[in-house]
Structures are given as C-alpha cells and as structure tokens.
Amino acid sequence: MRDAIATVDTDVLIIGSGAGGAVTAAALARAGRSVVVLEEGPWVDPDAMAPFSLAEMVAKYRHGGSSAALGRPAIAYAEGRCVGGSTEINSGLYHRLPDELADEWQHIYRIEEFGRESLAHYSQRIEDELTVSMLPGAPPASSAVLERGATKLGWRSVEFSRVFRYEKNGRAVKQTMARTFLPAAIAAGARILADCRVVKLLHSNGRVAGARCEHRRDDGTREPLMVRAEHVFVCAGATQTPALLQRSGIRRNIGNGLKMHPTVKIAARFPSPIDHGDVPMHWEENANRSKLRERNDRMEVC
Numbered sequence: 001m002r003d004a005i006a007t008v009d010t011d012v013l014i015i016g017s018g019a020g021g022a023v024t025a026a027a028l029a030r031a032g033r034s035v036v037v038l039e040e041g042p043w044v045d046p047d048a049m050a051p052f053s054l055a056e057m058v059a060k061y062r063h064g065g066s067s068a069a070l071g072r073p074a075i076a077y078a079e080g081r082c083v084g085g086s087t088e089i090n091s092g093l094y095h096r097l098p099d100e101l102a103d104e105w106q107h108i109y110r111i112e113e114f115g116r117e118s119l120a121h122y123s124q125r126i127e128d129e130l131t132v133s134m135l136p137g138a139p140p141a142s143s144a145v146l147e148r149g150a151t152k153l154g155w156r157s158v159e160f161s162r163v164f165r166y167e168k169n170g171r172a173v174k175q176t177m178a179r180t181f182l183p184a185a186i187a188a189g190a191r192i193l194a195d196c197r198v199v200k201l202l203h204s205n206g207r208v209a210g211a212r213c214e215h216r217r218d219d220g221t222r223e224p225l226m227v228r229a230e231h232v233f234v235c236a237g238a239t240q241t242p243a244l245l246q247r248s249g250i251r252r253n254i255g256n257g258l259k260m261h262p263t264v265k266i267a268a269r270f271p272s273p274i275d276h277g278d279v280p281m282h283w284e285e286n287a288n289r290s291k292l293r294e295r296n297d298r299m300e301v302c
Contacts, residue, residue: 005224006215010036010191013211013229015198015244018085020235021176023126023187029188036191038213038229040240040261043194045061046088046178060089067239069258077260083194084178086237092163092174094132096123130175131165141274196225199230201248208232208248244265 012028014021016037029035042059049056057065062081069075080086099116106114126132139147139159150157163175173179182192195216202210211230217223234241242255 005226008036008193008227008231010227012036012231013227013235014233014235015040015211015235016085016235017083017164017182017192017194018080018177018235018237019087020237021233022084022181024088024235025185025192026181026188026191029185029190034189035185036193036229037185038196038198038211038227039083039085039192039194040197041083041194043083043178043192044088046174046176047086055251056089069239071258075260079237083192084182087163087176088178092165092176093160094127095160095203096120130163130180132161132163133166134159134161143268145274172237187293193225194234197238198244199247200246201234201250202226202228204251212260 011034012025013046014025014028014035017025017037021037023041025035025037041062044059049059053131060080060082061067062079065078067077067079069077078086078089080089082088102114102116102119105111138144143159147157160244165173165175167173184191193215197214197216198211199214200207200212202212204210209230210226210232212225213225214222215225234244236244239258245251245254
C-alpha cells in the first residue's frame with residue numbers, strides 16, 4: 001500500500017514568499033485568516049552570509065545565479081530561490097508604479113480600485129512599514145559621477161529611493177521580506193513552509209482549490225504534500241508564475257512573451273579611482289530618446 005499523502009487545510013494558500021507573497025500573507029493573516037505560504041527554496045537568515053558572495057549565490061539564487069532566457073539574444077538574469085524571494089538578493093532599489101501606467105492598466109484590463117489614488121494609498125502604507133527612503137548623506141562616488149555626467153549632457157537624472165533602514169551609527173539594513181513582512185505574517189499566525197516546490201495547482205468545480213507539492217525533508221529526501229485552500233494566490237514571480245500556471249493546464253494568454261528591462265555597460269577612464277563599493281543610486285535618460293519613444297507610442301496607438 002502507498003503511504004497516505006500528508007494534507008494541509010487552510011483558508012488562504014500563497015505560493016511564493018517574495019514581495020508579492022509576503023505582503024499578501026501579512027495582510028490576510030492580520031485580518032484573521034489562516035494562511036499558508038509555500039516557498040520552493042530554503043529559509044536562510046538574512047545576516048547569515050555576505051551580500052553578493054559565492055556562498056549567498058549558492059544558497060539563495062535559482063541555479064546558483066546562472067539563469068538564462070534562451071532566444072535572440074539569450075539573456076542572463078538573476079532570480080531568488082529562498083524565503084523572501086528576490087528581495088533577499090537584489091539591491092533594494094524602489095520606485096512606485098508611474099501614474100500614467102496605472103491609469104492605462106485600469107482602463108485596458110478594467111480593474112476597479114486600480115487608479116493612481118488607490119495605489120498611492122497602498123504604496124504609502126508599504127513604504128512606511130519598510131522605511132523606504134533616500135540616502136541620508138552624500139551618494140556613492142559612482143552615483144555622483146553619473147549625476148554630473150547627466151547634467152553636462154542635458155539628460156534627466158533621478159535618485160532612486162531604497163528599501164533600507166538607516167541606523168544612527170550609519171549602518172544600512174536592507175528591509176527584505178525575511179526581515180519585515182514575513183515575520184509580521186508569522187506573528188499574526190501564518191505558516192511558512194520552506195523547501196516546498198509546487199508541482200501543480202489542484203482544480204475543483206472549475207476553480208483552483210489547492211496545490212500538489214514536494215516537500216524536502218531535512219535529510220534531503222522528498223515527501224508528497226497536498227494543500228487544500230479556499231483561496232489561492234500565485235506570487236511566484238515573472239518567470240515561475242506562468243510556468244506553474246502552464247503546468248497546471250492554465251495556458252490562455254499565459255507565458256506568451258517575455259519583456260526585460262535592459263542594462264547597458266559602458267567602460268570609461270577617469271583621472272582618479274572611483275569607489276564602486278556601493279550601488280549607483282541614480283539613473284539617467286536622454287530627453288531626446290524619451291520624446292522619440294513617446295512619439296512612437298502615439299503612432300502605435302493611432
């Protein structure tokens with residue numbers, strides 16, 4: 001006889017513990033719902049490893065940091081695979097969804113309560129809880145160079161805010177989900193199941209009613225697990241969410257395209273050393289290129 005499959009019942013199942021899953025878990029757990037969060041990767045203490053070290057890449061990154069989208073051209077990218085998701089490995093840069101984009105999505109997809117006023121309210125709540133802020137002092141040398149260069153070229157230069165808490169001694173602490181919303185969700189009664197890969201979503205009477213999973217034990221062996229839920233949120237990121245939906249038979253308009261924000265590397269020679277120990281805090285945009293893009297957008301709309 002086969003061993004009985006372990007089963008977990010909950011009001012809310014959340015797949016993925018990154019920014020989307022952690023915020024959702026904290027909000028619903030605080031509202032009194034029973035919440036289970038499934039995370040494919042391990043739980044790694046945020047202070048256990050040096051940032052951007054080889055040990056961190058092995059422990060927290062999917063495929064050890066060697067993920068790639070195959071196409072023309074092939075694009076390498078980094079993706080978190082641990083409790084807290086990519087918030088544990090990124091640089092903590094933060095900006096709100098632009099108002100014009102929120103208005104466009106609300107109109108095209110007919111999403112109620114998705115206007116700029118509603119989003120601004122929720123964004124402010126998250127920013128306050130995460131202590132989103134600008135640098136309290138001067139920017140790093142690399143960022144200052146970018147700002148001076150943009151000014152000379154007549155480009156627009158903007159400083160990004162960061163999801164960091166700056167302590168009185170000057171120490172900057174990145175406010176990852178494993179430091180913020182996940183502990184808040186646990187304090188409110190949520191359960192976080194790490195090392196638990198969701199194989200497929202379960203359907204019942206025409207709706208998603210849970211998930212079939214593989215849970216990795218401490219000894220490395222795997223056990224099947226079934227989670228049944230009244231409500232299911234798939235918050236597995238831009239690549240893993242469509243992959244899971246497709247594995248579960250949900251394919252209409254799912255995973256048909258991939259858009260990435262490109263970065264350009266430019267080498268330059270300076271008269272003195274430039275300290276690149278911190279992440280540049282500014283980004284620049286050529287005003288003429290922006291106007292050209294806006295004109296092309298108008299042509300496409302017409």
